[in-house]
Amino acid sequence: MEVRVQEADFDFGAEIAAFRAGKPKIGAVASFLGLVRDVNDEAAVREMTLEHYPGMTEKALEEIVAEAKGRWDIFDALVIHRVGPLRPCDQIVLVAVSSAHRGEAFAACEFIMDYLKTRAPFWKKEETPAGGRWVDARETDDKAALRWREK
Amino acid sequence: MITVLYFARLRESLGTDREQLAPPPGVATVGQLADWLRDRGGNWTTELAADKPVRVAVNQEMASPDTLLPDGAEVAFFPPVTGG
Numbered sequence: 001m002e003v004r005v006q007e008a009d010f011d012f013g014a015e016i017a018a019f020r021a022g023k024p025k026i027g028a029v030a031s032f033l034g035l036v037r038d039v040n041d042e043a044a045v046r047e048m049t050l051e052h053y054p055g056m057t058e059k060a061l062e063e064i065v066a067e068a069k070g071r072w073d074i075f076d077a078l079v080i081h082r083v084g085p086l087r088p089c090d091q092i093v094l095v096a097v098s099s100a101h102r103g104e105a106f107a108a109c110e111f112i113m114d115y116l117k118t119r120a121p122f123w124k125k126e127e128t129p130a131g132g133r134w135v136d137a138r139e140t141d142d143k144a145a146l147r148w149r150e151k
Numbered sequence: 152m153i154t155v156l157y158f159a160r161l162r163e164s165l166g167t168d169r170e171q172l173a174p175p176p177g178v179a180t181v182g183q184l185a186d187w188l189r190d191r192g193g194n195w196t197t198e199l200a201a202d203k204p205v206r207v208a209v210n211q212e213m214a215s216p217d218t219l220l221p222d223g224a225e226v227a228f229f230p231p232v233t234g235g
Contacts, residue, residue, distance in 0.1 A: 034235055050234065051159055053227060056211035081234065093235055113235060121208070121227075122234025123159035134160040137204070137231030 007084040030105035038088035043128040053121035158229035182216030
C-alpha cells in the first residue's frame, strides 16, 4: 500500500507502470484520476488551493485503503493526492487498485474514492471572479459513501 | 495543556491556525471545549455555533462531542472535508 500527499504533479502512466511492474499475479488494475474543472456551482474557477491536515491526512488515507483490503480480494492500492495551488486541467488525485479480476478492483477503487471524499481531511478553496470561496461539502458525496454500508 | 488546530474556513475566520490552551476544570470533552471557545464571542460564537457543520478530531482521529481530551491532546476543528 502506498499513500502520498504532495504538491508536485505526477505521471499517470509511469505510476501505473511502476505499480504493477514485476507482479504477474495481477490481472486487473482499476484507476481513478480526479482533475480540476474550470467551473463549479455556475462560477468560473481560475485557480484552487488544496489545504490538508498533515499527519491525519496520511493516516486517514491509510485507514481507508486498509478497510478496502479487508472488504475486497485485492493485491494492492496506490493513492496520490496533491495539495497547494492547482489550475483547471491539473491532476488532483490518483487512486489505483490491483487484483486478479476486474470486479474487485473496480469496487475497491470506487470505495476508496467515496471514502476519501468524506473522510480524508482535505479542503478546496476556489478563486472565482467574485473572489475566493471555500467549497461546501456535497450531500451527494455523503450519500455515495453511505451506500457502501449496506454491502 | 492541549494543542488546538484550526483548518480551512475556520482558520481564516478565527484568524489563527494553532494555539496552546490550558482548559479550566470542567472542560474535559470536545463538546465542553467547543462551549468554552464559543464564550470568546465574535466569530468564535458564530463559527462554532451548534448548528454549524464543524468536525473535530482528537489526536488525528475523528471525534464526537463526548470524546474525552487526554492531557497533551492535539485537537483540530475543521469544516466537512472537500478533497478528491
